[in-house]
Amino acid sequence: MSLISETPLPAETRLQELVHSPVLLVLWDVDHTLVENAGVSKETYAAAFAALSGIEPRHAARTGGRTDRAIMHTMFADHALPTPPWREVADALQQAGAERYEAMRLRGSVLPGVRPAIDALGADPGVVQSVLTGNIQPNAEMKLAALDLADGVDLAVGAYGADADDRAHLVPVAQRRAAHRYRREFGRRNTVLIGDTPRDVDAGRRGGAHVVAVATGAHTVEELTRAGATVVMQDLSDTIELRRHLARFAAA
Known part of the structure; x- marks a missing residue:
């Protein structure tokens, strides 16, 4: 090498x-x-949560090296809500992320x-x-x-x-x-x-x-x-x- x-x-x-x-x-x-x-990740999790639950999150996503599966499960648990099926969660995360491409380009x-x-x-x-x-x-x-x-x-x-x-x-x-x-x-x-x-x-x-x-x-x-x-x-x-x-x- x-x-x-x-x-x-x-x-x-x-x-x-x-x-x-x-x-x-x-x-x-x-x-x-x-x-x-620059905050794009937290905004993505919040948007995905809101799209899935119909409510704005009261608690921010807890990240710190966790996987998206664990982050979203914890976020729903923090709001005393059941976690939706993973396919729905993944689709919501992908949509929320795609919508923040420009924010990432400008602020990241x-x-x-x-x-x-x-x-x-x-x-x-x-x-x-x-x-x-x-x-x-x-x-x-x-x-x-x-x-x-x-x-x-x-x-x-x-x-x-x-x-x-x-x-x-x-x-x-x-x-x-x-x-x-x-x-x-x-x-x-x-x-x-x-x-x-x-x-x-x-x-x-x-x-x-x-x-x-x-x-x-x-x-x-x-x-x-x-x-x-x-x-x-x-x-x-x-x-x-x-x-x-x-x-x-x-x-x-």
């Missing part, structure tokens, strides 16, 4: 090269790791160092990068597309909030999808999860991945260290440092 090249490869060229080279699977969390959503932002990091890993034929996020796939894609990040990762092999209630269960989902697409086995030794919450750290530790935690959300370096992250960084502005850690994981 080179972790050197700076020029992103076309998707098909990358796929051809990856099946003949060592591979590290890098899974990015989305909110507060790649992007700052890419966090420091993210673009250079994605570009550097995208240029490396030894790296597959995707996402592991509590968002349902359409809403994750909406956020990344609104901020011109969607082309940098292989979203087809990601794991999303519709895939499981427990975030740790998303890690093997992504590993299986990547293994099928790239014809390589992925497990704890060659998977890295990058996120900003103790739930991300827990997901990686229990799900089977190294964890690089970044203190770009609500949690400090000290909190993420105590949670057990393999590596903790203040943010992603030092691309060389990130690549050094990933190269160490790959070499191990």
